[in-house]
Amino acid sequence: PPRTEPMGLLAFLLAVRRNPLATWMEKHFEEPVVSGEGVLGRMTVVNDPAIIRHVLVDNAANYRKDDLQIRILAPGLGRGLLTAEGEEWRLQRRTLAPLFTPRAVAGFFPAMVEAADRLVRRWRRRPDGRVVDASLEMTRITLDVLERTIFTQGVARDPDALARAITRYFEGIGRVDPIDIFGWPDWVPRIGRLRARPAIRFFEELVDRLIEARKALIARGEPAPRDLLTLLLGAADPETGRGLSDEDVRSNIVTFIGAGHETTANALSWSLYLLSQDPRSRARIEEEVDRVLGDGPFAFHHLDRLVFTRAVIDEALRLYPPAPFLSRAAIADDRVGDVDIPAGSIVTVAPYVLHRHRRLWRDPDAFDPERFLPENRDRIDRFAYLPFGAGPRVCIGAAFALQEATVVLASVVRAARLDLVEGHEVRPLHRITLRPQGGLPMRLTHRRRE
Numbered sequence: 443p444p445r446t447e448p449m450g451l452l453a454f455l456l457a458v459r460r461n462p463l464a465t466w467m468e469k470h471f472e473e474p475v476v477s478g479e480g481v482l483g484r485m486t487v488v489n490d491p492a493i494i495r496h497v498l499v500d501n502a503a504n505y506r507k508d509d510l511q512i513r514i515l516a517p518g519l520g521r522g523l524l525t526a527e528g529e530e531w532r533l534q535r536r537t538l539a540p541l542f543t544p545r546a547v548a549g550f551f552p553a554m555v556e557a558a559d560r561l562v563r564r565w566r567r568r569p570d571g572r573v574v575d576a577s578l579e580m581t582r583i584t585l586d587v588l589e590r591t592i593f594t595q596g597v598a599r600d601p602d603a604l605a606r607a608i609t610r611y612f613e614g615i616g617r618v619d620p621i622d623i624f625g626w627p628d629w630v631p632r633i634g635r636l637r638a639r640p641a642i643r644f645f646e647e648l649v650d651r652l653i654e655a656r657k658a659l660i661a662r663g664e665p666a667p668r669d670l671l672t673l674l675l676g677a678a679d680p681e682t683g684r685g686l687s688d689e690d691v692r693s694n695i696v697t698f699i700g701a702g703h704e705t706t707a708n709a710l711s712w713s714l715y716l717l718s719q720d721p722r723s724r725a726r727i728e729e730e731v732d733r734v735l736g737d738g739p740f741a742f743h744h745l746d747r748l749v750f751t752r753a754v755i756d757e758a759l760r761l762y763p764p765a766p767f768l769s770r771a772a773i774a775d776d777r778v779g780d781v782d783i784p785a786g787s788i789v790t791v792a793p794y795v796l797h798r799h800r801r802l803w804r805d806p807d808a809f810d811p812e813r814f815l816p817e818n819r820d821r822i823d824r825f826a827y828l829p830f831g832a833g834p835r836v837c838i839g840a841a842f843a844l845q846e847a848t849v850v851l852a853s854v855v856r857a858a859r860l861d862l863v864e865g866h867e868v869r870p871l872h873r874i875t876l877r878p879q880g881g882l883p884m885r886l887t888h889r890r891r892e
């Protein structure tokens with residue numbers, strides 16, 4: 443349960459390092475706006491849908507991503523779409539939009555099914571009762587999907603080699619040094635990152651080699667697979683016709699992997715965990731998946747009929763939003779209702795808090811996928827539910843992630859039932875994304891064997 447008393451500075455800093463979820467207080471879950479002077483200056487936490495809409499959409503031009511966020515993400519992601527600002531961001535967004543249209547995302551469906559089938563085949567070799575770390579397994583599959591959708595096959599002879607390189611890269615890059623929080627200059631060595639340097643270099647060289655190989659293929663006029671890499675190399679700004687620089691291509695590949703793998707993996711892990719705790723929902727999703735998919739191959743037209751499966755994912759994204767915290771810095775003074783937002787101050791929209799807010803949700807902490815069934819969905823305020831953000835900087839990969847999560851969850855539920863290992867306590871840990879602390883050990887029971 444959240445605290446009612448504020449923390450001292452040292453306790454606050456330690457909590458941010460250990461698990462920032464511990465810094466949220468009871469009042470954040472109850473009041474529409476909480477302002478205060480924090481360690482990093484004035485911060486306003488907003489949980490009022492109208493104010494959120496004002497900040498993220500109507501007056502979005504007055505807000506930029508704050509420096510802290512950029513400092514934490516940019517070393518790993520470069521100036522890709524997630525971290526770019528201003529005109530540079532606008533140009534990239536225009537250029538990259540065609541990569542994530544509904545048609546483009548539908549084109550990635552076969553790769554998603556192949557990755558899910560590979561996971562199910564691997565699990566089939568394990569005996570009933572074997573414990574798997576569901577969180578690790580979901581991370582593996584989202585990396586597999588990204589590998590297939592960005593680079594198609596043939597990256598490496600060992601199918602997990604790229605996944606291993608990526609994991610080590612983000613472990614190195616994702617270590618948040620206190621130095622980053624206070625914004626010391628780049629030449630100050632970051633201990634964590636120095637240690638990770640070989641892994642970082644290995645991955646960057648690997649991506650560069652893949653880009654060069656594809657460019658050579660295209661230059662020779664040979665047919666190139668229609669994956670994200672080919673799309674990136676052919677992308678052009680619709681207004682000027684200019685393409686992306688090599689640097690932009692590389693930054694955005696790393697950005698898609700960085701923004702798309704752990705987030706989607708966590709959405710899946712939390713879905714599996716929540717289902718394991720709720721026999722009724724589990725029976726219902728099993729019934730739906732068996733009825734819709736049967737024993738045959740997974741086809742694109744099945745997606746629309748997996749209504750409850752999708753509601754489970756939406757509800758998991760509500761209770762455990764993989765991106766639990768969004769923040770912006772005000773450029774000029776702003777005022778919404780009776781709330782003053784001075785220039786330079788930080789406005790925080792925390793989906794983790796918003797999605798459990800007492801004023802916005804009935805029984806906010808309960809897992810109830812029915813909230814998201816099509817007949818009930820209209821009752822949810824668009825700005826009370828923001829797993830993918832909103833406004834011009836809304837997640838460009840949302841449709842990709844939801845399609846992938848539906849394919850993987852339905853495939854996993856059809857193949858096996860997963861039960862949390864007895865005695866394992868599950869707690870959300872906020873480390874850029876919201877993940878189950880210490881993994882998710884689950885016992886596998888096969889539901890069907892071929």
Ligand code: HEM
Binds near residue numbers: 838
């Ligand atoms: C932005 C969440 C999957 C690529 C965002 C934002 C959120 C988010 C909340 C907005 C951040 C802000 O406004 O400050 C998620 C969640 C995912 C997911 C919860 C999975 C369940 C993906 C995938 C990709 C992706 C699969 C790419 C393949 C991006 C990019 C941005 C972004 C490039 C920056 C967009 C911009 O600033 O124009 N994501 N994301 N995300 N996401 Fe996702």
